[in-house]
Amino acid sequence: MGYLRTLLGSSILSLAIMSASVFTGYAAEIPADSPEIQYFGRWDAQEGVYRCGYGATYIKANFTGTSLKADISGDGIWWRVSIDGGEFRRLKPKGKDTVLAKDLAMGEHKVLFVRSTEGQAGISEFRGFAVDDGSGLAAPDPLKERRLEFVGDSIMAGAWNDGERTGKKYHDVEDNDMSYGPQLARMLEADYSVIAKSGQGVVHNYAGEWPDRGVHASDSYPWTFFSNRFDEEHLIWDTERFPVDAVILAIGTNDFSDKERKPTSSEFKEGYRNLVTVVREMNPGKPIICTEPIPSVIGPDARKWIEQVVREENKKGDRNIYFIPINEHGALLEESDYIGDNTHPTKAGSGKIADYLKDKVAGILGWDSGTLEMEKDR
Numbered sequence: 001m002g003y004l005r006t007l008l009g010s011s012i013l014s015l016a017i018m019s020a021s022v023f024t025g026y027a028a029e030i031p032a033d034s035p036e037i038q039y040f041g042r043w044d045a046q047e048g049v050y051r052c053g054y055g056a057t058y059i060k061a062n063f064t065g066t067s068l069k070a071d072i073s074g075d076g077i078w079w080r081v082s083i084d085g086g087e088f089r090r091l092k093p094k095g096k097d098t099v100l101a102k103d104l105a106m107g108e109h110k111v112l113f114v115r116s117t118e119g120q121a122g123i124s125e126f127r128g129f130a131v132d133d134g135s136g137l138a139a140p141d142p143l144k145e146r147r148l149e150f151v152g153d154s155i156m157a158g159a160w161n162d163g164e165r166t167g168k169k170y171h172d173v174e175d176n177d178m179s180y181g182p183q184l185a186r187m188l189e190a191d192y193s194v195i196a197k198s199g200q201g202v203v204h205n206y207a208g209e210w211p212d213r214g215v216h217a218s219d220s221y222p223w224t225f226f227s228n229r230f231d232e233e234h235l236i237w238d239t240e241r242f243p244v245d246a247v248i249l250a251i252g253t254n255d256f257s258d259k260e261r262k263p264t265s266s267e268f269k270e271g272y273r274n275l276v277t278v279v280r281e282m283n284p285g286k287p288i289i290c291t292e293p294i295p296s297v298i299g300p301d302a303r304k305w306i307e308q309v310v311r312e313e314n315k316k317g318d319r320n321i322y323f324i325p326i327n328e329h330g331a332l333l334e335e336s337d338y339i340g341d342n343t344h345p346t347k348a349g350s351g352k353i354a355d356y357l358k359d360k361v362a363g364i365l366g367w368d369s370g371t372l373e374m375e376k377d378r
Helices: 002-023 180-187 265-282 301-315 347-365
Strands: 027-031 038-040 043-046 049-052 058-064 068-073 079-083 089-091 095-101 108-115 124-132 147-152 191-196 246-250 288-291 321-324
Touching (some): 079 095, 089 095, 095 108, 095 124, 180 347, 246 347
Parallel strands (some): 147 191, 246 288, 288 321
Antiparallel strands (some): 068 124, 079 089, 079 108
């Protein structure tokens, strides 16, 4: 009887331990530097922590089990997650308690984890995943053969495209991954990197003084993470960590935002040429595609001057730089394609821009234009 009581007590204790394990979410931790995890865009890895400082950076992985958590931090920064190609869910990091998926069917699943918020909001730190005990990561999918990088401002950052526009919730209504750069890349079946900052210009930032001595696109392009300060030690980006097939420059709107003072031809062209030079130095031999700023309300000067810079660079020997006009034959976007300010496109408006550019970019790069993925849930 004493033996039976002891055995029964041990069984009850074991059951209690098992139940506690289940209900406390016992999980296996997977470090961020696991080879099965794929990173896209500008990421820096230090001592097992992966850090990103731009929007539309993303992570892909395949995993087994019924749940998935991420250990990720970054105040005021929104992310989106899609499981098995399903609709995206928006979330803010909660450290180790960032739930990406739960109550899944047992088996293998895919996760796509994308930063929605642009770089001026700060740096995100990713330390890895956690899965069900006994589960783990599976072999990753093959990488796509194409990669594009986009350099831009609030339009490329997806500002205001995800909800009602209010001054107090700027980053709460921003989905960088649905700006026209990422949409274009997906149409062309390419992975991508986005280097975009709201308010940034070539020689003049939004609400800047004249002369504007702030950080401009040519200054911040070499930095791994965005900063609006010169007086910091900046980590310089190594393009071999995420080599791209082409760089698309989509900037110039903010240079014309001051109603009292516009840049002169020489000012703007000098600044734009400087940006081209910096991009070329970091991407030798790669195509640079320069596009006209989206809002037609800024007038034809930006289009004319950007095209002139491209033609001048061609004459100097760089035959691998191109220009694509957008509003040359009338405004591409209608009023309904903007969020209400004739400057920032809706997600559908960005899709319209991407569709317009798709065949033109594909023609320059010698690519098939691919097929548009379904994005109705994003």
